[in-house]
Amino acid sequence: MSETLANLLQENRRFEPPAALAEAANVKSDAYAEADADRLAFWAKQAQRLDWAQEWDQVLDWSNPPFAKWFLGGTLNVAYNCLDRHVAAGKGDKVAIHWEGEPGDTRTLTYSDLHKLTCQAANALTDLGVGAGDRVAIYMPMIPEAAVAMLACARIGATHSVVFGGFSVDALSGRIQDASAKVVITADGGYRRGKPSALKPTVDEAVALCPTIEHVLVVRRTGEPVAWGDKDHWWHETVEAASTEHEAQPFDAEHPLFILYTSGTTAKPKGILHTTGGYLTQASYTHHAVFDLKPETDVYWCTADIGWVTGHSYIVYGPLSNGATQVMYEGTPDTPHKGRFWDIVDRYGVTILYTAPTLIRTMMKWGDEFPAAANLSSLRVLGSVGEPINPEAWMWYRKNIGHENTPIVDTWWQTETGAIMISPLPGVTATKPGSAMRPLPGISADVVDDEGRSVPDGGGGFLVLREPWPSMLRTIWGDDQRFIDTYWSRFQGMYFAGDGAKKDDDGDLWLLGRVDDVMLVSGHNISTTEVESALVSHPSVAEAAVVGATDPTTGQAIVAFTIPRGSVDTAGDAGEALIKELRDHVSKTLGPIAKPRQIMLVAELPKTRSGKIMRRLLRDVAEHRSLGDVTTLQDSTVMELISDGMKSAK
Ligand code: ATP
Ligand code: MG
Numbered sequence: 310m311s312e313t314l315a316n317l318l319q320e321n322r323r324f325e326p327p328a329a330l331a332e333a334a335n336v337k338s339d340a341y342a343e344a345d346a347d348r349l350a351f352w353a354k355q356a357q358r359l360d361w362a363q364e365w366d367q368v369l370d371w372s373n374p375p376f377a378k379w380f381l382g383g384t385l386n387v388a389y390n391c392l393d394r395h396v397a398a399g400k401g402d403k404v405a406i407h408w409e410g411e412p413g414d415t416r417t418l419t420y421s422d423l424h425k426l427t428c429q430a431a432n433a434l435t436d437l438g439v440g441a442g443d444r445v446a447i448y449m450p451m452i453p454e455a456a457v458a459m460l461a462c463a464r465i466g467a468t469h470s471v472v473f474g475g476f477s478v479d480a481l482s483g484r485i486q487d488a489s490a491k492v493v494i495t496a497d498g499g500y501r502r503g504k505p506s507a508l509k510p511t512v513d514e515a516v517a518l519c520p521t522i523e524h525v526l527v528v529r530r531t532g533e534p535v536a537w538g539d540k541d542h543w544w545h546e547t548v549e550a551a552s553t554e555h556e557a558q559p560f561d562a563e564h565p566l567f568i569l570y571t572s573g574t575t576a577k578p579k580g581i582l583h584t585t586g587g588y589l590t591q592a593s594y595t596h597h598a599v600f601d602l603k604p605e606t607d608v609y610w611c612t613a614d615i616g617w618v619t620g621h622s623y624i625v626y627g628p629l630s631n632g633a634t635q636v637m638y639e640g641t642p643d644t645p646h647k648g649r650f651w652d653i654v655d656r657y658g659v660t661i662l663y664t665a666p667t668l669i670r671t672m673m674k675w676g677d678e679f680p681a682a683a684n685l686s687s688l689r690v691l692g693s694v695g696e697p698i699n700p701e702a703w704m705w706y707r708k709n710i711g712h713e714n715t716p717i718v719d720t721w722w723q724t725e726t727g728a729i730m731i732s733p734l735p736g737v738t739a740t741k742p743g744s745a746m747r748p749l750p751g752i753s754a755d756v757v758d759d760e761g762r763s764v765p766d767g768g769g770g771f772l773v774l775r776e777p778w779p780s781m782l783r784t785i786w787g788d789d790q791r792f793i794d795t796y797w798s799r800f801q802g803m804y805f806a807g808d809g810a811k812k813d814d815d816g817d818l819w820l821l822g823r824v825d826d827v828m829l830v831s832g833h834n835i836s837t838t839e840v841e842s843a844l845v846s847h848p849s850v851a852e853a854a855v856v857g858a859t860d861p862t863t864g865q866a867i868v869a870f871t872i873p874r875g876s877v878d879t880a881g882d883a884g885e886a887l888i889k890e891l892r893d894h895v896s897k898t899l900g901p902i903a904k905p906r907q908i909m910l911v912a913e914l915p916k917t918r919s920g921k922i923m924r925r926l927l928r929d930v931a932e933h934r935s936l937g938d939v940t941t942l943q944d945s946t947v948m949e950l951i952s953d954g955m956k957s958a959k
Contacts, residue, residue, distance in 0.1 A: 335602070
């Protein structure tokens with residue numbers, strides 16, 4: 310990207326918080342001024358949300374940037390903060406997790422249940438020789454034992470590395486090797502799309518490539534037959550036989566809590582390292598502030614998988630440290646029918662829902678009748694994370710899920726940031742559809758140009774973070790130099806997030822996708838997000854992905870892949886007419902510079918396992934190259950379909 314991003318999309322809609330919610334909100338507008346006045350004092354106050362065995366001497370040590378130390382000298386135990394202290398406060402019988410398996414089986418775990426199981430798992434891991442500082446890989450379906458495994462590691466000071474249960478032998482073994490993990494915790498399998506999906510065979514193959522693995526702990530979930538070796542132990546024979554008594558030891562605030570590899574949308578996965586005190590402080594505070602969580606009355610549901618950072622911070626550590634009651638669901642959103650999510654919201658009376666734009670757009674494609682069939686009146690805050698949310702998807706979410714009055718918090722953050730960084734506050738912010746609005750109190754984000762100068766309101770450029778924050782990554786596991794090169798070298802003294810962004814005339818922030826995806830058309834930098842949002846604003850479109858393909862006249866030309874909404878007729882001439890209409894629609898909405906050279910109507914888009922569009926592969930198709938690495942692709946047949954469609958369209 311040479312200079313700044315063109316600002317194309319105009320959005321004038323505003324939504325004030327409902328008065329009652331604003332009145333009772335956990336965090337009010339004065340939090341911004343308080344944090345601005347003394348950022349470190351603000352974070353020190355938030356750290357008091359936790360129980361510390363030993364209070365810190367210094368809030369932040371930034372004497373050796375970019376290597377930050379937060380809450381120096383402080384000690385605490387993460388699992389104690391998520392479990393023991395709630396039980397000690399008389400909340401042992403409160404439901405921690407309403408779990409629902411894909412086949413419809415359910416389990417209810419109270420804080421006391423979760424505490425006992427975690428103590429047992431901590432004892433079992435200790436018996437297997439796992440101690441503080443050792444690494445443990447976790448490769449699990451979405452069952453309560455996944456959270457227990459993470460908490461048990463935290464409890465004994467072992468560093469967990471959760472690997473998404475859909476990843477291949479290569480991905481799993483690569484991550485085990487990179488961290489020299491000693492133990493893998495897994496299951497025979499989980500349920501996906503109506504049938505058992507095995508995990509243990511992948512672990513067996515990976516372990517054969519990983520000599521550091523001494524033991525494999527296996528939860529029985531599906532009951533499918535599994536191969537059994539010397540290193541294997543059944544969870545029900547070891548963990549469930551262990552003592553439920555376990556005293557948690559405090560660890561240093563900078564003790565490594567977990568490694569999580571970024572999804573690899575762009576390059577070789579990086580082992581992002583998070584530590585203890587600062588991470589838990591920000592995960593807990595943001596969960597309280599951004600979702601306005603009232604632990605006594607709310608039922609919270611985050612639809613992410615624990616394999617992603619969202620599952621770490623907003624299924625396990627944020628909600629449990631706050632004593633929340635939450636729903637955890639094992640399976641896919643359309644099993645056995647496309648209303649499954651809304652059934653769950655209805656049945657458990659979910660009040661706070663946190664999901665991803667990819668799911669919202671999929672639901673748009675399926676049609677309004679599915680949410681309409683359920684009672685969603687319990688919902689009071691809606692969240693979004695993972696990609697920019699297109700304004701029309703935001704509006705659909707508000708109308709069809711949020712009964713036209715529920716605040717939507719569009720939360721920008723990354724694996725690297727550990728917790729939410731930019732987001733509306735539901736009781737404070739007058740939201741704009743598609744904007745993540747402002748940095749949270751205590752966070753200093755900015756948009757800068759090529760030279761690192763702050764752009765004025767109305768300008769676009771690179772998103773940066775100017776000051777260290779408590780839950781920031783501490784390094785890339787085993788590779789300090791890559792940490793410096795990747796995040797701290799592009800701009801002097803600033804963290805470079807890799808995302809494009811703009812400030813609107815009010816100074817509110819709009820995320821514009823990855824800098825690598827920005828298109829250069831006739832000398833103008835144009836964001837994929839804005840063109841995609843223009844396409845999604847057409848009533849016939851559910852989802853769109855846009856890439857820049859080499860073009861002899863304009864340098865790059867815009868090629869769009871578009872999924873029509875369920876009811877739209879695209880056969881023959883109707884398809885041609887729609888394509889013409891869409892090209893004109895983009896031109897009218899954003900200006901002629903953004904008019905796509907070519908629009909393809911497709912049934913699916915290539916996405917990562919976490920649901921993000923892989924534009925890199927679409928660029929290959931648009932430029933007629935052979936396809937790049939597809940290993941993190943959710944469904945590899947999608948690319949064949951698109952490539953075939955591309956050929957027949959010419
Ligand atoms: P990799 O870094 O391996 O390519 P990834 O960036 O997809 O993978 P994550 O850390 O899960 O892995 O995702 C963070 C990225 O997701 C952000 O940098 C941003 O591009 C995008 N993102 C997340 N939330 C939002 C949001 N609310 N608005 C816009 N973009 C978002
Ligand atoms: Mg990233």
